[in-house]
Amino acid sequence: EDQVTQSPEALRLQEGESSSLNCSYTVSGLRGLFWYRQDPGKGPEFLFTLYSAGEEKEKERLKATLTKKESFLHITAPKPEDSATYLCAANQAGTALIFGKGTTLSVSS
């Protein structure tokens, strides 16, 4: 069964303290690996799509990377406004996205 597992469930950082979030997937024939940000009571906000191992994408303080078994979302020098739940999803070609439970990030000043 295809699965997406995210760790840790929750992460507390001080402002400026860099860290990484992990997304492990067991999806045979991966088509895409997707990262979203979700604020409380809101819809997921698209961040990145990764397609192949070795691919990296960056946006401001966030960088997403992909290997054959997992993806990492690196957060460099986070700010309080980066506090949110970060969701990972994956799929095979032409099939529905499978979401992980998310990592809830809290950044304090």
Next chain:
Amino acid sequence: EPEVTQTPSHQVTQMGQEVILRCVPISNHLYFYWYRQILGQKVEFLVSFYNNEISEKSEIFDDQFSVERPDGSNFTLKIRSTKLEDSAMYFCASGLVYQETQYFGPGTRLLVL
């Protein structure tokens, strides 16, 4: 920047009643989706829709659910006879390429009493 919109933002209904959740996808997108998220749980796929037909549906999407694109802009999810366990956030999403990058709306919080 174009965005997906959803109405209403909140809906409270009695068990057994019908509800219709509405979405306006991004205008040039071709593929439309509904997801739900029960409080504290994962985002779960319900259905995908293209060219006025369902492309794929999950086990959750049983006979009480239906989708429709009644005009050129709206996309609706109907729940025929609501149950307590239908209480959740319902998200609409749209995309340019099937089952690739999807853009989500703000959601409708449905509470069934």
